[in-house]
Amino acid sequence: MKKIDIGANAFVYPMPVTLLGTLVNAKPNFMALGWITRVNANPPMVGLGVGRHHYTCPGIAEAKAFSINYPSAEMMQVTDYCGMATGEKVDKSSLFEVFYGKLKTAPMIAECTLCMECRLVQTIEFPTNTLFIGEIVGSYAEEICLADGKPDIKKMDPLLLTMPDNRYWSVG
C-alpha cells in the first residue's frame, strides 16, 4: 500500500444530503446541506457548518430555529436546485409543501422522508463558517419509511454527496 499526500482540504466520505429549512424574512427557505452531524446524545443535538455568506444564516439567528429534511434519491433534482440557487435571488418557499411541528419557525418539507425540527441553542463562529448547534425537539417520518417504528434507510433511499467532485450517490 502506498499513501499519497493529497493536502489538507479533505472531506467526510460520504456526506448525507439534507435540506436545511429556515424562515428568512418570514418566508420559508431551503438550502442543501451536507456538513451536519449529531453532536450530543442526550438531549439530542445536531451541529451544522454553514458558510457565513448563505442567505440562510441570518434567518436561523432571527428565528432561533431550523429544520433538517431528508430528500429521497428521486428528489435529487429539486435538492440540487436548492443547493445551487440562493434565496437572495430566488423564492424557494413554494418548491415544497411546508408543515410545522412544535416550533412555529422551523418550516419542514412534507415531501421528505424524515424531518427534524430544531431549536437553536448555540452559535459558534469559525473563520468562514458558522456552526449552528440545535436541539432536536421533534422528528417526523413518512409512515412507509419506517420499520419497527424506526427509519429504515433502504426505504428512505437518502442521497449521499461527495466533495470535491460534487457527485450524488445512494446507499448500497
Next chain:
Amino acid sequence: MKKIDIGANAFVYPMPVTLLGTLVNAKPNFMALGWITRVNANPPMVGLGVGRHHYTCPGIAEAKAFSINYPSAEMMQVTDYCGMATGEKVDKSSLFEVFYGKLKTAPMIAECTLCMECRLVQTIEFPTNTLFIGEIVGSYAEEICLADGKPDIKKMDPLLLTMPDNRYWSVG
C-alpha cells in the same frame, strides 16, 4: 403521504464510519466514530461529537491532535471491534500498522484508504458529549483509491452506519 411523530432522538442518515486515532498514555488508540462533519471551509476544519466517557477524550486533550481514518468495507469487522471494545480494557495499539505525518501525536492507520491528521483548535462541552474541533493539516490517500488525484468513493468503498439500528451499509 403521512408523517409519523418518531420523537426527538433522530439521527443523521446515513453516518460515515471513521476510526478516530489518538495517543492515550503515549499509546495509539482507535475508536469508531460516526458523529463527524466538516465545520469550516478555509482553513479545513472538522468537528467530532464524542461521548465524554470515552477513553479517547483525555488523549485528545493532552496530545492536542487526532486523526480521522476511513476503513474500507472489508475492514468492517476490525472497525466494529474498535467501536465495541474500550481502550480502557484492551490495547488496540497493534491492531493496525500506524504511521505519522506532520503531527507526531496523531497516529494514522496504514490499512485505511484515507487518513487525515488534525490539530485540536477548540473543545466545546455539551451535556453528554465533547465537540472537538480540529484543523486538518494533512491527508493521505491510498494511491489506488484516487481518480484525477482526488479520492474516488467507489474505490474507497467506505462504510456507512445507521442508528439506532446500528447497521453497516456501503455506497451504491
